Amino acid sequence: MEKIRVAIVGLGGICRTAHIPAWLSVEGAEIIAGCDINPAKFDMAEELIGHKIGRYTDYKELIDTEKPDVVDICTPNYLHSEVAVYALDKGCNVFCEKPDAVSVAEVLKMAEAEKRSGKRLMVMRNNRWHLSSRELKAKIDAGELGDIYAARCGWVRVRGIPGKGGWFTTKAQSGGGPLIDLGVHMIDLAIYLMGNPKAVAVSGAAYTKFAENTDKADSVHSSFGEAKEDGIFDVEDLAMGYIRFDNGASLQIEFSWASNIPAETRFVELRGTKKGAIWKNGAYTIYGARKAPFIKTTIDRIRQLIHNGNGHAINIRHFADVIRGKESPNYTIDQGINMIKILCAIYESAKTGKEVLLGE
Numbered sequence: 001m002e003k004i005r006v007a008i009v010g011l012g013g014i015c016r017t018a019h020i021p022a023w024l025s026v027e028g029a030e031i032i033a034g035c036d037i038n039p040a041k042f043d044m045a046e047e048l049i050g051h052k053i054g055r056y057t058d059y060k061e062l063i064d065t066e067k068p069d070v071v072d073i074c075t076p077n078y079l080h081s082e083v084a085v086y087a088l089d090k091g092c093n094v095f096c097e098k099p100d101a102v103s104v105a106e107v108l109k110m111a112e113a114e115k116r117s118g119k120r121l122m123v124m125r126n127n128r129w130h131l132s133s134r135e136l137k138a139k140i141d142a143g144e145l146g147d148i149y150a151a152r153c154g155w156v157r158v159r160g161i162p163g164k165g166g167w168f169t170t171k172a173q174s175g176g177g178p179l180i181d182l183g184v185h186m187i188d189l190a191i192y193l194m195g196n197p198k199a200v201a202v203s204g205a206a207y208t209k210f211a212e213n214t215d216k217a218d219s220v221h222s223s224f225g226e227a228k229e230d231g232i233f234d235v236e237d238l239a240m241g242y243i244r245f246d247n248g249a250s251l252q253i254e255f256s257w258a259s260n261i262p263a264e265t266r267f268v269e270l271r272g273t274k275k276g277a278i279w280k281n282g283a284y285t286i287y288g289a290r291k292a293p294f295i296k297t298t299i300d301r302i303r304q305l306i307h308n309g310n311g312h313a314i315n316i317r318h319f320a321d322v323i324r325g326k327e328s329p330n331y332t333i334d335q336g337i338n339m340i341k342i343l344c345a346i347y348e349s350a351k352t353g354k355e356v357l358l359g360e
Contacts, residue, residue, distance in 0.1 A: 002324055007033040007066055007092075009059045009083050010074035011041035013224040014097055018126075019074055020048045022316035029320060033066045035059045059083050063090050070323070073097060076167040077175050081106035084121060088113040093120045093323045095316065098184040099343070100336035102175030107340045111333045122319050125331050126311030127189045129318070133311075136277060136284045140193055144286070145272030153190040154254035155182040155266040159217045161210065161237065161257040163225015169211075170232040177235035178255040179206070180343050182266075187243075188339060189279070190251055190268045197245035199338060203355040204241030204346035210258035211237070219264050241346045253346075 006023055008015055011034050023029050033054030034045055042055050056062035063071060063086065071087035073080055073096040081101040084094045088110075100123045101107035114121040127133060139145070155178070162181070167173040174180065191197065211233040217223075238256040245251070268279040276287045321327040345356040 002028060003069075004029040004320055004323070005066070005069045006031045006072055007035070007054075007062055007068035007070070008045075008072045008074060009035040009062070010076075010079075010097075011036040011038075011045045012074060012226075015072075015074035016044060016048060018310075018312040019072055019097070019316065020045060022313040023072070024049070025313050026317055026320045032068060033062055035062045060086060063087055063092060068092055070095060076173045077102050077180065078173045081110050084110050085113040088117040088119050088121060091117065091119065094122075095319050096121070096123045098124045099175065099180050100184075100333075100340055102180070102340075104337070104340050104344055107333070107337050111337060114333055120319075120323050120329070121333055122322065122329060122331050123333075123336050124312065124315055125188055125192075126315045127185050128192055128330060129311040129314040130282055132279060132282055132284045133189060133193070136279060136286075137193055139286065140195075140270075140272075140277075144275060145270060145277060146274030148194050148270050148272045149249050150251075150271040151190050151194060151249070152252040152254075152269040153186040153267060155186050156254060156256045156259055156261055157219045157221070157264045158261055159210075159213075159215050159258050160219025160222045160264060161217065162222050163227050164222075165228035165231025165233060166225045168225040169235055171234045174235060176343070176347060177206075177208075177237055177239065178257045179204075179236065179239035179241075179346060181257075182255045183239070183253065183343060183346075184339060186255070186266055186268055187251070187253060187342065188335075190270075191338075193268060193270060193277075193279070194245075194249060194251075196335065197247045197249055199243050199342050199345075199358050200246050201244045201355055201357050202241055202342060202345045202349055204239060204253075204349040206236035206240075206347065206350035207238040208233070208236050209238065213258065215258075236350075239346065239350065241349070243342060 006029055023031055031049050035056040037057050071092045071094050073083050080096050084096055087094050162168040237258050241253045243251040270277045278285050322329045341358055349356045
């Protein structure tokens with residue numbers, strides 16, 4: 001088995017809960033070094049990894065010194081493109097936590113760097129890899145739903161603002177609030193299940209109503225990031241919108257970190273000419289006509305773990321197989337470009353109050 005030497009830039013929550021365990025499950029992979037400005041995070045990372053790693057506070061020094069096969073990026077969003085471009089230009093393959101970038105200009109730089117380097121760039125799309133997602137995708141591809149002409153998706157929380165006052169809620173570092181944080185997940189899954197149509201127009205609205213709210217978080221996801229009492233909160237806590245595609249299909253969206261709703265939910269609803277489907281919290285149901293319904297439900301959590309781990313782990317193992325030449329990539333950077341175009345256009349629409357048309 002070809003060995004893969006991995007360096008991780010950013011040793012925060014998502015690295016420790018998702019990326020390190022995933023790399024430990026990749027046969028022949030070795031985490032050799034990490035980069036972070038907080039020394040305490042190295043101790044926590046090494047405890048998980050099981051051995052000492054190279055310690056760096058400058059990602060360029062890490063890459064230049066260690067010359068890893070893979071650079072895995074788990075930094076705040078605004079650094080994704082910067083680190084990715086440098087790593088690609090230095091001959092490293094790159095795996096990056098979502099979102100792809102914080103602007104269209106930055107994601108285009110990533111695409112250009114991948115092309116000139118000849119190396120592989122992939123960005124986390126873990127929800128595609130849930131067993132329920134793969135089963136539903138197979139049924140859609142087999143024509144079971146017919147023509148999917150409309151959809152809804154979202155991820156809404158009662159109280160689940162991550163790292164309030166820290167980089168998550170600071171637009172200059174995050175690029176935005178729940179739209180760019182959670183929207184990548186469910187918008188991507190919806191478009192993927194719909195057959196990857198191209199967005200041509202969007203409209204949206206964004207609200208910030210919980211910046212001063214101190215209610216206790218009920219979501220485990222609120223533990224990501226590092227909260228600061230005197231920090232910045234200049235992003236939305238709720239975004240809603242509407243996306244039109246080149247094939248005539250449409251997608252409604254809703255994402256919130258905090259709302260007065262019954263419970264946290266993540267979902268994709270699909271309307272097909274033959275049947276409809278709902279993917280919700282890791283399970284899916286297919287619906288037929290009212291008089292003769294066909295219903296198939298998959299409760300995914302236990303079966304997913306039996307089926308080789310969670311979505312993050314399977315996504316990273318897929319990336320390892322791609323760079324080893326064993327699989328074709330499930331994700332390409334053009335999909336990332338389309339995603340960032342959509343997110344940025346929704347923010348623009350929310351600001352101007354007008355629909356935004358997406359060019360080439």
